[in-house]
Amino acid sequence: MGPRPAISSFLESRRLLTYILIAIAAWSALSVDWNGNLVHPGGAESARQIFTAALTPELSSDFLALALSASWTTVTFAVAGLTLAIAVGLPLGVLGSGVLLRPGSRRFFTITGVRVVLGCLRSIHELVWAWLFVVAIGLSPIAGIFALAIPYAGILGRIYSEILVDVPEEPLNALRTSGASEFKVFLYGRLPMAMPDMLSYTFYRLECGIRSAAILSFVGITGLGYQIQLSLNDLLYNEVWTLLLFLVGLVALVDLWSSLVRKSVTP
Amino acid sequence: MNADNVRTGPNRPKWPLAFRPSVGLTSLAGFLFLAIVSWAHILLGEDSGIASLFTAQTWQRITEFLGELAAAGSTNKPAFLNLESWKHGAALAVDTLAMSVLATAMAGVAVLVTFLPAASNVAYGDLAGAGGKTSRVAFHMLRATFVFTRSIPELLWAMLIVFMLSPGILPGAIALAIHNYGILGKLSAEVVENMDTRPAQALRSAGAGKFQMLAYGILPQVLPQLLTYLLYRWEVIIRTTVVVGFVAAGGLGHEFRLRMSWFQYDEITLLLTFYLLLVLLVDLASAGLRRLAR
Numbered sequence: 001m002g003p004r005p006a007i008s009s010f011l012e013s014r015r016l017l018t019y020i021l022i023a024i025a026a027w028s029a030l031s032v033d034w035n036g037n038l039v040h041p042g043g044a045e046s047a048r049q050i051f052t053a054a055l056t057p058e059l060s061s062d063f064l065a066l067a068l069s070a071s072w073t074t075v076t077f078a079v080a081g082l083t084l085a086i087a088v089g090l091p092l093g094v095l096g097s098g099v100l101l102r103p104g105s106r107r108f109f110t111i112t113g114v115r116v117v118l119g120c121l122r123s124i125h126e127l128v129w130a131w132l133f134v135v136a137i138g139l140s141p142i143a144g145i146f147a148l149a150i151p152y153a154g155i156l157g158r159i160y161s162e163i164l165v166d167v168p169e170e171p172l173n174a175l176r177t178s179g180a181s182e183f184k185v186f187l188y189g190r191l192p193m194a195m196p197d198m199l200s201y202t203f204y205r206l207e208c209g210i211r212s213a214a215i216l217s218f219v220g221i222t223g224l225g226y227q228i229q230l231s232l233n234d235l236l237y238n239e240v241w242t243l244l245l246f247l248v249g250l251v252a253l254v255d256l257w258s259s260l261v262r263k264s265v266t267p
Numbered sequence: 268m269n270a271d272n273v274r275t276g277p278n279r280p281k282w283p284l285a286f287r288p289s290v291g292l293t294s295l296a297g298f299l300f301l302a303i304v305s306w307a308h309i310l311l312g313e314d315s316g317i318a319s320l321f322t323a324q325t326w327q328r329i330t331e332f333l334g335e336l337a338a339a340g341s342t343n344k345p346a347f348l349n350l351e352s353w354k355h356g357a358a359l360a361v362d363t364l365a366m367s368v369l370a371t372a373m374a375g376v377a378v379l380v381t382f383l384p385a386a387s388n389v390a391y392g393d394l395a396g397a398g399g400k401t402s403r404v405a406f407h408m409l410r411a412t413f414v415f416t417r418s419i420p421e422l423l424w425a426m427l428i429v430f431m432l433s434p435g436i437l438p439g440a441i442a443l444a445i446h447n448y449g450i451l452g453k454l455s456a457e458v459v460e461n462m463d464t465r466p467a468q469a470l471r472s473a474g475a476g477k478f479q480m481l482a483y484g485i486l487p488q489v490l491p492q493l494l495t496y497l498l499y500r501w502e503v504i505i506r507t508t509v510v511v512g513f514v515a516a517g518g519l520g521h522e523f524r525l526r527m528s529w530f531q532y533d534e535i536t537l538l539l540t541f542y543l544l545l546v547l548l549v550d551l552a553s554a555g556l557r558r559l560a561r
Contacts, residue, residue, distance in 0.1 A: 013559045014559070014560075016559060017494075017556060017559040017560055020556065020559075021372075021556070024368050025368060025369075025372035027365070027368070028364075028365040028366075028368035028369040028372060028440075029369060029372070031361075031362065031365035031369075031436060032365075032369065032435070032436050032437050032440075033435065036433070036435075037433050038432060038433060038437060039431065039432055039433065040430070040431060040432065040433055043430070043431040043432060043433070044431070046430040046431055047430070047431040050427065050430060050431075075301075075305065076304075076305035076308045076309055077305075077309075079298075079301050079302050079305040080302070080305045080306050080309055082302075083302040083305075083306070123506065123543055123546045123547075124506070124539070124542065124543070124546075125506045125507060125509060125510050127422070127510045127513075128509065128510065128523070128539075128542075131527060132332075135332055135527070135532075136328060136329045136332040136333075137316070137319065137320065137325050137328065137329060138316065138319065138325070138328075140314060140315060140316020140317075140319065141309050141312070141315050141316055142309075142315055142316035142317050142320065143316060145309070196291065199291060199294070199295065202298075203294065203298075206298075211418070211419075211420040212420070214420060214423070215420045215422040215423065215510075218422060218513065218514075225420075225422075225423065228423060228426075229426070232426055232427075232430075240427075244419060244423070247418055247419060247423075248414065248415055248418040248419065250418075251414075251417070251418035252414055252418065255414070257294065260290050260294070261290060261291060261294045263290075264289060264290030264291050264294075265290075265291050
């Protein structure tokens with residue numbers, strides 16, 4: 001029984017983690033009222049209807065045209081919101097990475113300040129923003145785009161700054177010794193080297209953006225989600241499934257595109 | 268020395284200096300084209316709302332709304348100065364937290380049970396057993412399930428589930444769990460596909476059975492990474508729990524919806540405060556637990 005401080009403390013931390021996770025999961029399960037009416041009175045019947053409707057999605061050409069145009073609307077919202085998010089997130093990401101500033105108190109305060117701003121931008125969900133915007137400036141596409149762009153700018157800014165910091169220093173030092181200014185090092189060294197990862201993450205965000213744009217319908221913005229909600233209200237589950245399949249197809253398509261980009265940029 | 272020399276020199280670095288033009292540049296150009304078309308579609312479409320941004324009326328409305336959030340001009344005591352409202356909000360915040368934890372736990376357990384057959388090297392690659400065709404079919408079915416569950420956002424899952432389950436914490440948690448199952452399943456399977464398979468193969472050549480190989484060769488290597496992903500997802504889930512609450516009628520989200528429809532914007536301020544506190548709390552808790560998982 002020799003002393004094994006390093007190993008045992010390692011095991012202790014894992015064991016502690018296990019206990020903590022089990023305890024909070026158990027607490028969350030206990031806060032559900034399991035004895036209440038968990039299932040609707042008509043819940044089983046609607047479940048049956050919903051699942052049988054999956055076998056016969058609505059495939060009339062009129063409806064497919066509607067689903068296609070709704071998909072296009074969703075794509076335009078996602079892309080427009082994402083471009084706005086890049087326009088805000090890229091400069092914030094560069095500032096927040098601190099790569100353009102010399103070490104010192106000014107750099108410290110810039111990095112901290114930008115990180116707080118990015119944290120605030122991404123802490124509130126896009127749909128909450130959408131609702132606030134609809135109340136403040138009225139129901140319009142631009143309200144949805146702003147709502148989408150705010151949290152996405154926060155996330156992109158954070159990830160961009162992390163990628164920019166993680167660039168290997170050796171090639172940059174080579175540029176520095178040949179007399180390049182810090183700004184030129186950034187422009188010709190850091191940015192091109194960070195570009196593949198930034199591009200691949202942005203494409204991943206496009207996939208998320210499609211889903212986010214689809215749910216903005218909840219506050220009345222048109223697109224796939226809006227049609228899904230209309231069909232759900234009329235209990236037309238066949239139409240719901242068609243629209244869901246369009247959404248799945250759209251996300252799978254963007255996923256395929258972004259995985260192609262990822263593969264091409266990783267050596 | 269310019270960047271070109273670094274790239275083509277004898278000691279070609281491992282990191283990418285510039286993305287290969289074929290797919291990367293084409294995709295960038297494609298995205299820019301899509302961006303231009305999308306903005307044109309929205310701005311040229313009827314009533315994009317961009318024009319109204321520059322009217323005095325809109326700005327007056329925005330100022331009004333901000334005033335209402337701060338309870339300016341209200342005769343009653345605003346919610347954020349009322350102790351009862353704070354207590355009520357705190358109870359809802361606890362419900363919301365429970366919903367997010369329940370969702371994370373359900374997604375985590377479901378992933379833990381199914382992620383191994385969804386990894387190609389376990390299903391039919393260099394770690395495959397004698398499963399043959401069955402494991403290949405299971406692999407494709409699981410991957411299709413991941414794509415399907417992850418493509419449909421939490422809110423839409425919740426809208427479907429409230430047709431079957433009574434409103435409350437549970438339907439919201441299930442909706443969150445289904446969507447995150449797809450995301451975590453894909454990530455976890457990829458962790459297994461990218462891991463170092465030599466320890467597991469060494470175990471097998473030493474006579475370990477399939478179960479022993481999984482338990483001692485694969486899980487110790489991938490579990491910390493899986494746990495880290497799960498904790499990261501928890502941070503996303505807590506932000507979305509409020510949104511799912513809009514339709515699943517649980518926690519802060521449900522209250523948010525009610526107060527919005529009653530135009531009680533001072534209550535909204537209080538609810539948003541609790542929302543931000545929860546997000547901060549979960550971010551800190553997740554960071555602490557992730558440190559333990561390392």
